[in-house]
Amino acid sequence: MVVPSLTPLSKDNVAQLSSLNSALFPVSYSNRFYEELLAAPADLVRLVFEDDVLVAAVCCAVDGDALYVMTLGVLAPYRERGIGTALVKHVLDTADKSPSCAAVGRIYMHVQEGNDEALHFYSKFGFSVKRKLMFYYTRVSPPHCFEVEKVIRPHLLRSRNAPEGPESAVRHNQSAV
């Protein structure tokens, strides 16, 4: 298995990332989403190119005590070759070592109901379903998703039993187009 090289996001490739995410995910992301990615710590976004074609990417954000994987995807013809694994390993490594993640106690993502491949894929890295969120998506079907998480530093987590705080600054389910 060849380990792909992971490229940072830049103004020169952000349009390609937008096209890739549109091809991979049922959720549309606004221009503001990409502006915020460009302003974020560089290790939170990584792209994989093959022969100048963008074939995969991961986009994360720090969300309180968590690292939120907003998108992680590989174009279908390039799957089952270890690219997704390389992106997850980058996320795990970033959560572990990046100064931007010093306060991160867990990593999480939302996986749409029915995406059993992604649930199986993440379980291989120690992620598990924390809860099901009913009607999480407003414009896609099925509208439900699973919050999938991996706790990496339990002592950094805010009380697991505390009531939900104000709305997270990071939103995934809003179709902004």
Ligand code: ACO
């Ligand atoms: N069915 C079963 N197992 C699978 C599948 C599948 N469709 N895809 C990958 N796997 C397994 C592989 O068998 C492999 O296991 P192995 O190491 O024992 O052989 C392991 O997962 C890793 O495979 P990779 O080749 O590293 O993963 P790949 O590059 O194929 O990417 C991914 C996997 C990201 C889930 C890809 O299928 C994809 O992009 N899917 C569409 C987008 C998506 O659903 N993303 C996740 C949504 S949640 C979010 O974005 C936060």
